[in-house]
Amino acid sequence: MSDGAERDSRPLEGLSFREGSEELEAIVRQLEGNQLELEESLKLYERGVRLLRQLQGQLDTAQQKVTVLMGELEASEDGNGSGSGAAAGLGADGSGSGSGGSGAGTSPEEAGLS
Secondary structure (H helix, E strand, O other), X not given: OHHHHHHHHOOOOOOOHHHHHHHHHHXXXXXXXXXXXXXXXXXXXXXXXXXXXXXXXXHHHHHHHHHHHHHHHXXXXXXXXXXXXXXXXXOOOOOOOOOOOOOOOOOOOOOOOO
């Protein structure tokens, strides 16, 4: 399976979220196929774990950015007196849960927006 070997040599940092997701899906299909030797299965599994961590990090970063932007939007709406963020059921962190989701209190610098 040279396809898997080629994937193993590609650095994760350069992958877009879509590319990483597609590669992870391909790894899962290969592992579920039960056609690989143990060693190759382990290599693919390790790559899949690294991909999953990378993708989760990208999602976390995106969530922090959205949270900061929603906070800025709410602050500007509050200054104008409209307050439509609260009327839409959004929490103070912009998560929609009203219970302080992940990234609450995240500064623009922490979210990579500076």
